[in-house]
Amino acid sequence: MSVTTLSEVEERHSREAIEREIVRFEERIRELQSGTITPEQFRPFRLKHGTYGQRQPGFQMLRVKIAAGVLRPAQLRVLADIADEYSTGRGHLTTRENVQFHFVKLENVGAAMRLLADAGLTTREACGNTVRNVTACPVAGICPGEAFDVTPYALGVSRYLLRHPDFHDLPRKFKIAFSGCENDGDCAVAGIHDVGLIAQVRGSNGTPHRGFKVLVGGGLGSLPTTAAVLSDFLPEEELLPTIEAILRVFTETGNRKNKLLARLKFVLRAKGIEEFRRLVTEKRKVSEAPAETLAVPSPIKPSLVTIAPTPRSFSAAEPQSDPEYDRWAGHNLMFQRQAGYGAVWVKLPAGTFYSNQMRGLANVLEKNELTGVRIAVNQDLVIPWVPFDRVRAIYNGLRTLDLATAGARTISDVTGCPGATTCNLGITRPLTLADVLSRELNGYTDPEIQKLRIKISGCPNSCGHHHIADIGFYGNVRKVGEQQAPYYQLLLGGKVNADGVRFARQIMAVPARPIPAIIRELLAFYQQDRQAAAETFSAGVARTQDKTIKDWLLPLAEVT
Template identity: 30%
Template sequence: MAENTVDRKYGGGERKPLGPAPTWEQVLQRNSIERLKREKPLHTLLSDELDELSTRHYLEIPEEDIVRLKWYGLYHDKPKVGTFMLRIKIPAGLLPPESLRTIGEISNTYGEGYAELSTRQNVQLHFITLPKLPEILDKLTAGGLTTAGGCGDTTRNITGCPLEGVLATEAFDCTPVVEEAATFFFGNPEYFDLPRKQKFTISTCPHQCDMPEINCVSLIGVIHEGREGFAMKIGGGLSTVPRMARDLGVFVTREEAIEVMRALLDEWKSDTRYRLSRVKARMKFMVDDYGPEAIREKVEARLGRKLESLPAPASIGFTDHMGVHEQKQRGFFHIGVPVPVGIVNGRQLVEVADLVQEFDGDVRLTKQQNFVITGVPEARLDEVKERLGGFGFDIDGHPLHATAIACTGEPHCNFSVTETKTKMQELLEHLEQKWGDRLGNFKLNLDGCPHACSLHWVGDIGLMGTTARETVDGTRQAYDLFLRGGVGPEQAVGRPLVRRVPTSRVPQALDGLIGAWLDERMDETFRDFAIRKTDEELKELATGQTGTISKEGVPA
């Protein structure tokens, strides 16, 4: 990057001098959500108002109260006719069988038997109506589950490696730290009024499968001078303004972890610069403005002591934990279960819960919308795999079934402008038939809008829904193609190189890129192939044409 060049979109360049912090009066004048949070405290909604709200007709409920329900994991389903998506938080994806059974039964009773696994290790139900919400929340509480902070300006689900406590190569078991953090932050009134959502991840997996590079605050497990603790990265995130997290350069013992996490949030939430505009309210913008060195100084000032210095370790190579592997507990195994596009039904959840309870195992949700069964005795491996197949889960299916992820999108999400899960299912069938096992662990990420819930910035190929300027084959649905992104050792923000590819032409565009990669393969990943090629070469491969490429992703 040339000297003095500022690339604010991807986080490079010089930092601009900070102006004076706005007053709270200015914040409340400019930001309607901050006014709402001042006028109606969010943490009292369930105890004081939910029963009354649930008795009213949906159309009679003020819009500001519908907005407040987000803090308890509720979003409008599409169309807005009185049904909702309900997001259940699962810290680090760890689900005992009794909790999984609770979710399955709620799905069957209240959610038309539908459920989906998310990229933040949540479970999302749909078709939920407000009159049933109080009894649903009571059932979730009885099952050891919560939706508090599932959405809204609070700490979202704390993610982690799904194999905490059983992974043979983990630095140490950080499950107690995850549980302590979830207990402290989830539903805590002090952190129910953040500038925007806050995403933590805590893991000791050497593969860094929890993707610390794209989280607001990441705790990366290490053993330092014989002590268990964490290095830290801050300021990651995707959406419309992607950032790779930056090294805070510290070592924090496991006993200090919650205190330091809290100090970071206190520093961010007390700075009114990040409350004036919702667009600039995420922690990554504070890291842009101050830099990690200055933020470390601010955190140390809050703590009243210096933190030890330690660079964050690199990933040893990304993995999705699919397959059958022995745990650190000898004689017991974990089985990775692909869930194509993350869709399951209530019956399957109950069946899996019943199976796992037979051998005192549990279920772990992954960030790739799959799950892992742990605690399987060696003598029962074949039986468990066979029974999972009977439930509808193909353990030995094509790797794309596990590595391809798609957001909620159509038909449920009000932000999506294109098909997502149905489109991905179509693409999976096409790619599996066309390329077979040659694809290996190729990662395809598809989002229906710029919010990047399915991480299109960091897939081998990312697809983001958009609208074509002209109708092609009866529709204006189209996708931008993002290339050169990655996580783990290849972490990088992708670039939107091929624009507005009509939905009917997406399979051809993928074939052009994948075919050239496989034909020219020189022991390189797809991302390395995309880096080796020029922008114009990649565009030509995607469109099948040489020469000028139009903004519609077709030859000019």
């Protein structure tokens, strides 16, 4: 089936169509409960609707797609209601800019879906072999280094592909990310996606033309792969047709027999970038996707595509002496490219976000005439468009919600997935470790140490992005005596920047308990061994042999 008109796109997202979708989900639940269908028959349908079985029998994880990470106050309140009514009073922000709710009973999923639909949110295609949430740089539209705001493009692509009849049963999951610049290690990390899009502006005779550098076939997991360049410059109006063409090539050539070899990166490995480019070109010739610039109001996306307020004038606030506030502002406040405005980073402990904080943040935004917040891939929140004369008021409001923790985007801002706490695949519990590390690493003042990133996954699948961390961990287990003990594989030196992606290298397996001490010892080794004050941790790791690092850390890693 082909989507030939924009009216068909809108019909897919009508409230009536969504209600039919929810009713059908509830019917399938009843069929499961009556024994008409088996759990295995229900599983792909459940996943396609963003409902993932937990390791605890009888409970589900409900994953809510937040397109481009953009949330408005009313949506925050709906998420809070779902957290209280159907979950545990909290949600979890993910590295895919989703919000997850755990311990949801299957019979309550339909009711939660209706609340989400009323707020313009959905769980549809948040799991399974589908196009997952389309992510974007959390500072898009305000970043001093961006080519242009990619938010409208991310929202437009998300809306076009959501519920697309041809793309909800792919060979494997498919991830798309938009970045406003090449140096996107803390933003969108385009180079690790099935399709990564980096904003570019080119032109001649004084006429600039927007477009994208297109990367394809990236991914993490057990075989981390850097994306290849499909196009150095794709004109913006070619965005939808080209993404559709890539998806059609993937649909026809992806491995449907072995899910371990089913991601797009394996198609690239088998065919090479030149043949893949040829196949995409052929599919583009017959694509019926509309050629859209997406920079202006369009039927395939909401007309309001930014969260910028109406321009206003203001005066700077009187300075106040407050060391705690100054420390917070030093890392949690960034300048926008628009004069007089800043963006506030809200540091969350590995993405844990409580319902009272959701409601309270909605109130803070509205009280200060701010229209939205964004989820970042490092599991923090970003409040853009804060006039400098309101920063102190925002800080005070966040502090009452326990959301004014200093140290955003520093070594103490640790990324982690839920792991074995709820996930069937999880081996260890990254959230527990991330919480400990966040507190214990908060006192470092060395600028080179402060800028480091720690990322933790509960298994090799890299939901916590451990492959691209300065210091990464993924969970495994070892037998110690007669007991199974939680261990982590230590990885060092991962990075994403304007030069591309460099995956961290595996160093050694370490027991979970002494990891805080192991990190402190690792940092002490770096400070003692660095060849100059300006030598980065990454450079130090790159020139140091694995054996040297192992020998230094081994006394702490031995289990007695």
